[in-house]
Amino acid sequence: MGVFGSIFAGIGSIFLIVGIIITLNTRSFLAKSVTTQGTVIDLIRRTSGSSRSSVYYPVVQFTSSSGDRIIFEANSGSSPPAFKKDQQVEVLYNPQQPNSAVINSWAELWLLPVICTAMGSLFVLIGGIALINSFR
Numbered sequence: 001m002g003v004f005g006s007i008f009a010g011i012g013s014i015f016l017i018v019g020i021i022i023t024l025n026t027r028s029f030l031a032k033s034v035t036t037q038g039t040v041i042d043l044i045r046r047t048s049g050s051s052r053s054s055v056y057y058p059v060v061q062f063t064s065s066s067g068d069r070i071i072f073e074a075n076s077g078s079s080p081p082a083f084k085k086d087q088q089v090e091v092l093y094n095p096q097q098p099n100s101a102v103i104n105s106w107a108e109l110w111l112l113p114v115i116c117t118a119m120g121s122l123f124v125l126i127g128g129i130a131l132i133n134s135f136r
Contacts, residue, residue, distance in 0.1 A: 005130030012123025019117030026109055029094065035104065038062035038091040040083045044073060056081035062091045064098040072101045076108055 042059040057077035064070055070093070082105075083089065092109075093101035102108045 002131060002134035005127045005132075005134055007127070008123050009127025009131060012120045012125075012127055014120070015116050016120030016124060019113050019115075019120055022113040022116060026113060029100070029102075030092070030109070032094045032096075033092040033100075034065065034095055036062050036065075036091050036093070038089050038101075038103075040085055040087045040089060041071070043081050043083070043085060044077075046077065053079055055079050058083040058089070058103065060089060060091060060101070060103060062093075062101065064093065065095050066098070068098060070098045070101060072099065074103050074108060076111065078107075082107075 038060040039062070040058045041061045043056045044059060045054050045056055047054045055077040056079060058074045058081070059071065060074065061069065061071045083103075090104040091101050092104045093099075
């Protein structure tokens with residue numbers, strides 16, 4: 001039981017640290033970013049190799065504060081598509097790095113850090129309980 005607990009707690013610690021780092025990076029990005037309007041110009045359809053389900057990733061275009069036209073693909077996709085072609089979306093980007101743009105949505109900003117932190121916390125808890133029980 002001790003080995004199981006150690007492995008679970010170790011893996012959980014890694015996920016927890018990664019989640020915290022991603023959260024801190026997101027907070028730093030938000031502190032430096034500015035908001036503008038963008039337009040969804042395309043939806044890229046990706047099909048999973050092992051299944052027939054498709055996920056749609058929006059491609060967004062916006063004009064930065066320096067006047068440059070920026071086009072980027074969102075980091076997260078959905079099925080069915082969360083956005084429509086020609087839809088206006090709020091975009092966040094760092095003016096010093098306009099290619100760092102993201103759609104201003106909870107999923108785009110917070111889904112990954114929440115999943116990593118929650119999964120890491122759960123694994124640490126399970127591993128910790130197993131470790132404590134192994135010493136009884």
